Amino acid sequence: MAGLLFGTGGTPHSAKTASTIDGIERSAELGLGCMELEFVQGVKMGEAGARLVGETAARRGIKLTAHAPYFINLNAREPEKIRASQGRILQTARIAAICGAESIVFHTAFYLGDPPEEAYNTAKKHLGEIMDQLKRENNRVWVRPEIMGKVSQFGTPDEVLNLSTELERVAPCVDFTHWHARTGRFNTYQEFTSILLQIKERLGRAALDNMHIHVSGIAYGKKGEIKHLNLNESDFQYIELLKALKDYDVKGVVICESPNLEEDALLLQATYDALLKTD
Numbered sequence: 643m644a645g646l647l648f649g650t651g652g653t654p655h656s657a658k659t660a661s662t663i664d665g666i667e668r669s670a671e672l673g674l675g676c677m678e679l680e681f682v683q684g685v686k687m688g689e690a691g692a693r694l695v696g697e698t699a700a701r702r703g704i705k706l707t708a709h710a711p712y713f714i715n716l717n718a719r720e721p722e723k724i725r726a727s728q729g730r731i732l733q734t735a736r737i738a739a740i741c742g743a744e745s746i747v748f749h750t751a752f753y754l755g756d757p758p759e760e761a762y763n764t765a766k767k768h769l770g771e772i773m774d775q776l777k778r779e780n781n782r783v784w785v786r787p788e789i790m791g792k793v794s795q796f797g798t799p800d801e802v803l804n805l806s807t808e809l810e811r812v813a814p815c816v817d818f819t820h821w822h823a824r825t826g827r828f829n830t831y832q833e834f835t836s837i838l839l840q841i842k843e844r845l846g847r848a849a850l851d852n853m854h855i856h857v858s859g860i861a862y863g864k865k866g867e868i869k870h871l872n873l874n875e876s877d878f879q880y881i882e883l884l885k886a887l888k889d890y891d892v893k894g895v896v897i898c899e900s901p902n903l904e905e906d907a908l909l910l911q912a913t914y915d916a917l918l919k920t921d
């Protein structure tokens with residue numbers, strides 16, 4: 643089995659219906675290796691549904707991950723918003739675990755004008771409480787703050803790696819496209835490998851063996867991300883990225899978030915497979 647699996651963020655467009663089960667079936671038919679459950683508008687899947695999803699994924703050999711709701715801010719001013727944000731991450735982790743998913747991703751926070759160090763400490767405290775609760779529940783899902791694409795959003799590689807070193811069972815979701823959009827740089831082989839090296843130095847080789855990656859095309863401006871695009875409509879150098887992932891023998895999942903979903907997921911997978919064969 644491949645060390646690096648490719649799949650879509652949500653059910654592929656060409657699935658029979660938009661349901662998660664049909665998404666898993668279609669992913670398997672297409673020859674993809676993984677799929678991200680998009681709980682981005684809320685965790686609406688119940689426990690019985692999650693069990694069925696888990697059985698289907700196991701039967702079809704599709705590895706699952708989950709994306710927590712967008713409405714999360716671990717640096718919110720209001721205590722009730724913090725509690726609601728924590729609840730959404732916890733609920734994602736609980737349903738993901740029943741589905742057999744080993745990794746969940748979430749958007750940590752907005753700075754809201756705070757100095758980044760202050761936002762970091764606030765987010766770390768509230769994420770720590772979540773991790774304590776999951777430990778009490780014996781939930782061993784990896785909880786992954788995502789590298790974010792807008793300058794107003796918490797989530798630089800440093801911030802995400804710091805959380806990962808300070809909190810047990812927290813690891814990065816490395817959205818290479820977001821970091822490119824945020825900086826206007828990080829779009830070459832050298833720059834991609836610099837991120838991989840940083841991860842290896844901070845978290846050890848094991849982190850590169852267990853990566854959760856997001857990739858898509860992207861439109862961006864001075865404030866970073868504007869919107870996701872298909873790879874062939876954007877300047878994102880995905881072949882350079884795939885070469886870097888291959889050369890560092892990165893393992894885990896690559897979730898494609900291009901608007902065309904499976905088309906770009908298949909493009910990434912085919913390109914990666916071709917690179918492996920050129921060795």
Ligand SMILES: [Zn+2]
Nearest residue numbers: 709748749788
């Ligand atoms: Zn995301």
